[in-house]
Amino acid sequence: MRFDALTLFPDMFDVVSQAGVTGRAHKQGIWQMRTWNPRDYTTDVHRTVDDRPYGGGPGMVMLADPLNDALDQALADRGDKPEVILLSPTGRRFNQAVAQELAQGPGAVLVCGRYEGIDQRFIDARVTQELSLGDFVLSGGEIASLAIIDSVVRLLPGVLNDADSARQDSFHADNSGLLDSPHYTRPEVYRDQAVPEVLMSGHHGRIQAWRREQSLRLTALRRPELIEQARQRGELNKADERFLASLDDGGVS
Known part of the structure; x- marks a missing residue:
């Protein structure tokens, strides 16, 4: 290129x-x-x-x-x-x-x-x-x-050390065009705030589900139009919609 x-x-x-x-x-x-x-x-x-x-x-x-x-x-x-x-x-x-x-x-x-x-x-x-x-x-x-x-x-093969980094970015098609989830690193506790327990579990399925929910939550709060765009493209599954409905019921926080 x-x-x-x-x-x-x-x-x-x-x-x-x-x-x-x-x-x-x-x-x-x-x-x-x-x-x-x-x-x-x-x-x-x-x-x-x-x-x-x-x-x-x-x-x-x-x-x-x-x-x-x-x-x-x-x-x-x-x-x-x-x-x-x-x-x-x-x-x-x-x-x-x-x-x-x-x-x-x-x-x-x-x-x-x-x-x-x-x-x-x-x-x-x-x-x-x-x-x-x-x-x-x-x-x-x-x-x-x-x-x-x-x-x-940064999207070209070989530019980033981990190819998955770009696919998980905010707005990327592989992330349904949603905002990325929050990220944490060491130390485990910083100024009395701990890393979410699920990220320490080593359970990849739970971690993936948590990140998806956090992405949905943040997007619904900050950029709700991206949720509707993803919905119109058919990129939200039933689990996504159930989680979004739970936010509507209890309020986005």
């Missing part, structure tokens, strides 16, 4: 290629990262990548030509036809399902806008998909791109 980024700030991507589990996987050759600075594809002495918007208004707009030439170089270097993804508030909401979808492919070219935006003609001609992290504004697409890269790369 390979990610490319069209960005005015290529050094920002060192965090995923050099640090943490993604950095380790990068060193192992599990995935690749390349950056392409639109300033390197300008023709004037000032290396101009933006200009004033037609129609007036505040801010500047990124020029289409430097982005177009940078993208051409990235695609030629890759030699394949990946998704060209623009990080944009008008895009599809990025979630775990999208991360799993991207993890099955060859990677993508991520277009990181700055200023007031990008010339729409570049978007219309070259972008194949737009993604948004949520209903908030960032100074540019780099931070959103880093989040996407991290969430996708």
Whole structure:
């Protein structure tokens, strides 16, 4: 897998290629990262990548030509036809399902806008998909791109020490898209709070059932819409529904 980024700030991507589990996987050759600075594809002495918007208004707009030439170089270097993804508030909401979808492919070219935006003609001609992290504004697409890269790369085989770690994560399809259950580690008692007894039992069936119930409880309390979505997909069994009904009877706590 390979990610490319069209960005005015290529050094920002060192965090995923050099640090943490993604950095380790990068060193192992599990995935690749390349950056392409639109300033390197300008023709004037000032290396101009933006200009004033037609129609007036505040801010500047990124020029289409430097982005177009940078993208051409990235695609030629890759030699394949990946998704060209623009990080944009008008895009599809990025979630775990999208991360799993991207993890099955060859990677993508991520277009990181700055200023007031990008010339729409570049978007219309070259972008194949737009993604948004949520209903908030960032100074540019780099931070959103880093989040996407991290969430996708950790799903690749061999990146995490235990493959089950990703499957148990919040929002993962193997967990019915629910929130993950609470986790505990040593010491057994911390500030007068003990680890739940079931986790000390060694009984894998009981532990699995407890974790499922805790996942259901936490999701019902914090993100009830995820319960309904899982229900609509047919991913809740009779035991799940009985437990949820017991929460309704006694209140979620």
